Amino acid sequence: MPFPIEExxxxxxxxxxxxxxxxxxxxxxxxxxxSYRKYQYEHEKDLLEPGIAFPFIRRFLELNKLFPExxxxxxxxxxxxxxxxxxxVFNSIGHYQLDICRAAFTTxxxxxxxxxxxxxxxxxxxxxxxxxxxxxxxxxxxxxxxxKLNDDPDDNELRIAFDFDGVLADDSAxxxxxxxxINNFYISETEKAEEPHPPGPLADLFTKLGRIRTLEDEKSxxxxxxxxxxxxxxxxxxxxxxxxxxxxxxxxxxxxxxxTFFLGGMNKGRILSQLRPHIFFDDQKAPHLEMAKYYTPxxxxxxxxxxxxxxx
Numbered sequence: 014m015p016f017p018i019e020e021x022x023x024x025x026x027x028x029x030x031x032x033x034x035x036x037x038x039x040x041x042x043x044x045x046x047x048s049y050r051k052y053q054y055e056h057e058k059d060l061l062e063p064g065i066a067f068p069f070i071r072r073f074l075e076l077n078k079l080f081p082e083x084x085x086x087x088x089x090x091x092x093x094x095x096x097x098x099x100x101x102v103f104n105s106i107g108h109y110q111l112d113i114c115r116a117a118f119t120t121x122x123x124x125x126x127x128x129x130x131x132x133x134x135x136x137x138x139x140x141x142x143x144x145x146x147x148x149x150x151x152x153x154x155x156x157x158x159x160x161k162l163n164d165d166p167d168d169n170e171l172r173i174a175f176d177f178d179g180v181l182a183d184d185s186a187x188x189x190x191x192x193x194x195i196n197n198f199y200i201s202e203t204e205k206a207e208e209p210h211p212p213g214p215l216a217d218l219f220t221k222l223g224r225i226r227t228l229e230d231e232k233s234x235x236x237x238x239x240x241x242x243x244x245x246x247x248x249x250x251x252x253x254x255x256x257x258x259x260x261x262x263x264x265x266x267x268x269x270x271x272x273t274f275f276l277g278g279m280n281k282g283r284i285l286s287q288l289r290p291h292i293f294f295d296d297q298k299a300p301h302l303e304m305a306k307y308y309t310p311x312x313x314x315x316x317x318x319x320x321x322x323x324x325x
Contacts, residue, residue, distance in 0.1 A: 018087065018131060018132045019132050021084075021085060021086060021087040021132065022085055022086045022087070022134055022218075022221040022222070022224070022225065023086070023087045023088070023089060023131055023132045023133045023134055024070065024073060024086070024087075024088050024089070024133065024134065024135050024136075024137065025088075025089050025090075025091045025124075025127075025128060025131060025133035025135070025136040025137070026066055026070055026088060026089070026090060026091065026136075026137045026138075027090075027091055027092060027093070027124070027136075027137065027138035027139065027140060027143070028090065028092050028094065028099070028102045029064070029138055029139035029140060029157075030064055030065060030066040030137040030138050030139055030157045031063075031064050031066055031067055031070060031090075031102075031106075031137075032061035032062065032063065032064045032067070032102065032105055033061060033062040033063070033064050034061065034064070034139075036052075037049060037052055037053060037056075040052050046121070049098070050097075050098050053094075053098040053100075053101055054097075054098070056101060057100050057101045057104065058101075058104060059101070060104070060105050060108050061101065061102065061105040063109070063162065063164065064139075064157070065139075065157035065158065065159070065160060065162065065310045065311075065312075066137045066157050066292070066310065066312075067109075067162070067164065068162055068163055068164035068291045068292070068310060069171070069173070069291045069292040069310060070088055070111065071109070071111060071164070072170075072171040072291055073086055073088065073171060074086065074088060074111060074112050074113075075171070075242065076171075076225060076242070076243070077112065079229075079232075079242055080228055080232075083228070085224070085225060085228060086225075087115070088111070088112075088113045089113070089115045089116060089117070089131045089133065090102065090103075090106075090113055090115070090116035090117070091116070091117050091119075091124035091125070091127060091128075091131075091133075091136060091138075092116060092117065092118050092119065092124060093119060093120075093121055093122070093123070093124065093140075094118050094120070095118050095120040095121075096118045099116070099118050103116075115131070117131070123140075123142070123143050123146065124143070125138075125143050125144075125146060125147035125150070125152060125154065126150075128147060128152045128153075128154075129152070133152075133153070134153060134217050134218040134221055135153050135154070135155065135215065135218045136152065136153065136154040136155070137154075137155055137157055137312065138154065138155075138156060138157070139156065139157050140156070141156050141315070144156040144313075144315060145315050148214060148314070148315060148316050153214050153215055153217060153218060154214070154314075155215075155294055155312035155313060155314050156312065156313045156314075156315065157310070157311075157312055158298075158302060158306055158311045158312065158313055159306065160302075160305070160306035160307075160309065160310050160311040161306060161307055161308060161309060161310065162310060163289055163290070163291050163308075163309055163310060164291075169240070169242070170241075170242055170243075170244055171242055171243050171244070171291055172244045172245075172246065172288065172289065172290040172291050173222065173243070173244070173245050173246070173290060173291065173292055173293075173294075174245075174246040174247070174248050174285065174288060174290035174292070174293040174294070174309070175215065175219065175245070175246070175247055175248070175293075175294050175295075176247075176248060176249055176250075176293075176294060176295040176296060176297075176301065176314075177247050177249040177251065177259055178210075178213075178249070178251070178296070178319075179213060179214075179296030179297075179314065179316050179317045179318075179319050180213050180214065180215050180294050180295065180296050180314050180316070181210075181212075181213050181215055181216055181219050181247070181262075182210035182211065182212065182213045182216070182262060183210060183211040183212065183213045183317065184213070184296070184316065184317025184318050184319065185210070185211065186198065186201070186202060186210065186255075186258075187296075187317060187318050187319050188317070188318045189201045189202075191318045191319065198255070199254060199255055202251075202254070202255040202257075202258050203254050203255075203257075205258055206254070206257040206258050206261060207257075207261055208258070208261065209258075209261050209262040209264075209265035209266070210258065210262045213316065213317075214314055214316050215294060215314065216266075219245075219266075219268065220266060220268065222243065222245060223266070223267070223268040223269070225243050226243060226245075226268075226269065229241050229242065229243060244271045244272070245270050245271050245272075246270065246271060246272040246273065246274070246288055246290065247259070247270055247272075247273045247274065248274045248276070248281050248284055248285065248288070248293070249273075249274065249275060249276065250276055250277070250278055250279075250281070250301070251275050251276075251277070252275045252276065252277030252278075253275065255275075256275045259273070259275075272288070280300075280304050281295075281301050281304055281305055282304035282305055282307060282308055285304075285305050285308040285309050286307075286308045288309075289308065289309065290309050290310075291309070291310065292309070292310050292311075292312060293305050293309045293310070293311050293312065294312045294314055295311070295312075295313065295314065296313070296314045296315070296316050296317060296319050297319050298313055
């Protein structure tokens with residue numbers, strides 16, 4: 014029987030997001046492909062250090078151990094390397110005991126076009142061009158930023174935090190704010206309070222995480238001592254009265270979130286420093302991700318009026 018990839022929540026991760034590849038990437042930029050290949054051959058058995066997405070990916074894969082009867086998640090390596098130069102990455106994957114066995118090696122070509130084939134709900138990469146091009150094609154993608162790792166081995170949860178507009182929802186409300194100002198934004202959102210937002214780039218991921226929550230609900234009913242592993246949070250610059258449309262959207266999507274923070278323009282770092290998510294997604298580098306990077310592994314979603322590459 015073929016592997017049922019369409020039934021899984023799949024994360025596609027580039028080696029640049031999973032591990033630190035700064036030295037190898039610098040050799041590629043400075044000396045070219047031949048020197049890069051030589052360097053990777055010579056260092057094939059040298060272990061790579063964990064990168065920005067590592068804490069998230071490591072914990073994400075734990076979900077299969079919690080639900081071995083269905084193994085609900087999958088991680089696929091999507092790499093610019095060829096299989097030969099990619100051996101160092103797979104050696105490191107094996108050392109850290111990450112259950113990743115599927116990969117696309119595209120030998121210099123962008124791997125994002127294989128997102129649909131692998132049923133990927135999120136593609137993580139440090140390559141800005143790959144991420145922006147993927148989003149332009151309607152694929153879910155995020156660029157990992159240089160930020161603080163959060164991988165305490167005694168921490169037995171997976172906490173994922175999202176901005177709302179331009180990440181979970183589309184950028185239509187942000188466009189009103191950008192083009193017409195804060196007052197018209199509040200007027201518009203109040204008028205549309207009972208109208209759910211159109212989905213944004215990570216809405217599918219968010220919905221599928223909701224299915225994991227359902228599995229945990231069922232496990233809690235059978236075992237009252239079970240401690241929930243997955244925790245989700247929304248950290249948004251919105252405030253009342255614009256909060257009502259967020260609630261309407263979540264109700265329409267039939268998703269429960271563990272924690273939601275309406276900050277009204279406050280520094281998001283104040284919340285993230287306490288929440289300590291293992292990954293945080295936002296569409297705005299400035300100011301939100303510039304503040305977040307000191308407290309959490311951070312991912313930029315360069316989407317729409319606020320997050321587009323044109324602002325970088």
